[in-house]
Amino acid sequence: MKFENLILAVPGWLASEGPENGIVISSRARLARNVAGFSYVHRTGEDRLSEIITTVLDGARISGYDPLNYFRNEDLDELHKNIFIERHLISPALASHSSNRGVLVLEGERCSILINEEDHLRIQSFRSGFNPIGAWEDVDSIDDRLGQTIPFSFSRKYGYLTACPTNIGTGLRVSILIHLPALVLTKEIQHVIHSAGQIGLAVRGYYGEGSDVIGNLFQISNQASFGKAERIIIDDLISAVMKIIEYEKKASETLMKEARYQIEDKVWRSIGILKSARMLSTNEFMNLSSAVRLGHFLRLLDKPNIESLNEMMVMTQPAHLQARHGRLAEATERDTMRAELVRERFIDVKV
């Protein structure tokens, strides 16, 4: 697969409709796997890392996956790596290495296999909206096929063995990216985060930068992958998220009852700024588009649609902007590029 084919447009999985996509942006599942007979990545020399890649790609080819969709870190410059990160195809941890790492891209970017990240294989899938089962079915199917051709490290007692004990057992992490503006505005979010923690879920602000939550986005994921069957892990996450969705809906009803003018003002002036600004930082864009999402959810507006907002969330990121303009650019210039792109996308949106 040519790199250019990947970045011509936003990942199809994100720009499509999904269940509850007024609140849940996306669902992700990933499996951690290691190849039997090799040490974990952090204890392995370059030669053996290279052998792991060969083993995985050979197995993938025999399992029916096209090794032409494999991208080697050696062939990616910083900009390309960042584009892959912004599209969630790889992690910053994988990108930080210059050799013997890479990613096999599958299903038109919906799935990918990171090779030699923390584990030998990290199999992941993303789905639009609230669809952790879809994401799980993707990675489960890939795991089944690869398991036929690649000997995975497995213990009858512990399950799949992983570099970090938190992933041992199923190797499964399921997470969803959720937009909770009403719970933030009503200050109930801390209570929700606390309660989720008590039932074994981790809630993190988007980008994982502690308290610096951008755009009212939160990632909710299971903390333990051991001692529960995969479907139980997923079902527990689903029922907790369904409750949180209910809380968010109730909080938004409260807001509309008690502060309707203020909320409408927040939504519409955000659109006004997005239509007119000549410079926009990533954070400001995320915060303004959070208000637009809220406006959607409250049926105050129907344009731009959610898929278009999801698309902009990727296309306005630094590496994508630079790729679009075909050149590297400093932060100030990127802010003008971002504002220009957003103005184009909002041109038909009435205030």
Next chain:
Amino acid sequence: MKFENLILAVPGWLASEGPENGIVISSRARLARNVAGFSYVHRTGEDRLSEIITTVLDGARISGYDPLNYFRNEDLDELHKNIFIERHLISPALASHSSNRGVLVLEGERCSILINEEDHLRIQSFRSGFNPIGAWEDVDSIDDRLGQTIPFSFSRKYGYLTACPTNIGTGLRVSILIHLPALVLTKEIQHVIHSAGQIGLAVRGYYGEGSDVIGNLFQISNQASFGKAERIIIDDLISAVMKIIEYEKKASETLMKEARYQIEDKVWRSIGILKSARMLSTNEFMNLSSAVRLGHFLRLLDKPNIESLNEMMVMTQPAHLQARHGRLAEATERDTMRAELVRERFIDVKV
């Protein structure tokens, strides 16, 4: 004159073009006069205050002014008083009394005579843009006509006698309302204020609330009215303001050289907010329209025109908004009324 005729539209003088009106909003001249044979207002009982009004109105009638254009404080409720204040026809000091005060409105609101404010008569005129001579000619002409029929307190040694010694002599105060966004942004404004003070001018932020400058608007006026002929007072103010206008122009050129993107962003997103907000406080409106004025001055845009911005500056004030809707309204509701009016006015402005 009926009250309703006054408030149907913005004062004509403000909504018309004026010299340098990209920077100078308006020019004002006022004369302090007292009627011979009466004590100053603060030392006068109600009966004598009433006699002063009769004396002034009789004199005005004989001088050819229509006493039907006199508005008694007794007949004005709070809303009406505030409308007069917002139109600069009276001062808050005059409005604070419930009896034996009033205003004679002349020349379609361009001029007015406040009776029994600090002095028996305060004769004032406003002109659009940088035109203190026009405003002076107005009050000088009214003073000449009234001086034929009303005996003003006058001393050969001191000139016109006034309640406060700062007004003695000519009784003249000339002031201009000036918009200095570039000098504020480049932080040169403190230097300008300091220098103006050294040559006998007072520079105050709009509304005179100390450091709380709203909309980058400043009022510049002469401090002394004694020991100088009227034309010298005015010429000194004119030459100082011409220098300040030059400084502002240079500061705006510097800004466009060094921070073009930031300035354009500030201007356009201000328009975006004005086109879309559902709630706007007076202060926010003033600050946003300051950016629009700056955009005009820098030729980034030509709509809405300066006259329209001047009109909105009056029409968006609390009493005018309530009069427009025919009912009293609390601050929150006024913010929605203000936003609605501004959206109407900006509907044809492209971002």
